[in-house]
Amino acid sequence: MTIQVGDRIPNIELRTMGESGPEPITSDAVFAGKRVVLFAVPGAFTPGCSQAHLPGFVVKADEILAKGVDRIACMAVNDAFVLRAWQQAQNAEAILMLADGNAELTRALGLELDLRSAGMGIRCRRFALIADDGIVQWLGIDDRGVDKSSAESVLAQL
Numbered sequence: 001m002t003i004q005v006g007d008r009i010p011n012i013e014l015r016t017m018g019e020s021g022p023e024p025i026t027s028d029a030v031f032a033g034k035r036v037v038l039f040a041v042p043g044a045f046t047p048g049c050s051q052a053h054l055p056g057f058v059v060k061a062d063e064i065l066a067k068g069v070d071r072i073a074c075m076a077v078n079d080a081f082v083l084r085a086w087q088q089a090q091n092a093e094a095i096l097m098l099a100d101g102n103a104e105l106t107r108a109l110g111l112e113l114d115l116r117s118a119g120m121g122i123r124c125r126r127f128a129l130i131a132d133d134g135i136v137q138w139l140g141i142d143d144r145g146v147d148k149s150s151a152e153s154v155l156a157q158l
Contacts, residue, residue, distance in 0.1 A: 023080075
């Protein structure tokens with residue numbers, strides 16, 4: 001079942017790149033006591049994610065943070081090394097990159113996307129959410145394109 005507005009984000013261990021390599025971080029640590037914008041992409045370095053989705057959050061990061069958001073995070077079913085390289089390539093240093101390499105949080109949110117027929121395995125659907133202390137306040141899921149999960153859509157909800 002897909003997570004809904006009013007639901008708590010489950011506590012799942014993810015990975016983020018630290019100074020000496022990948023480090024564990026729980027979703028509770030990401031969201032506890034904070035207002036967070038989380039957006040997710042099917043895959044780092046893929047065309048739609050690199051050309052349309054992440055760049056909007058890079059450009060609009062200051063505006064989003066100015067609306068009372070404590071943190072902007074991006075999640076993908078990739079490893080922390082890939083997400084760090086993508087972050088550097090996109091000048092996305094203001095965004096916390098969360099590697100959900102085993103799609104555990106993706107599955108717990110009910111937002112998995114089966115791309116095995118394209119040779120890409122299980123990925124995450126494209127979405128964005130706003131959470132306050134781990135409780136979903138708004139959720140935008142895209143079946144195609146980047147309309148409902150764009151930085152602009154997030155800003156309109158803040």
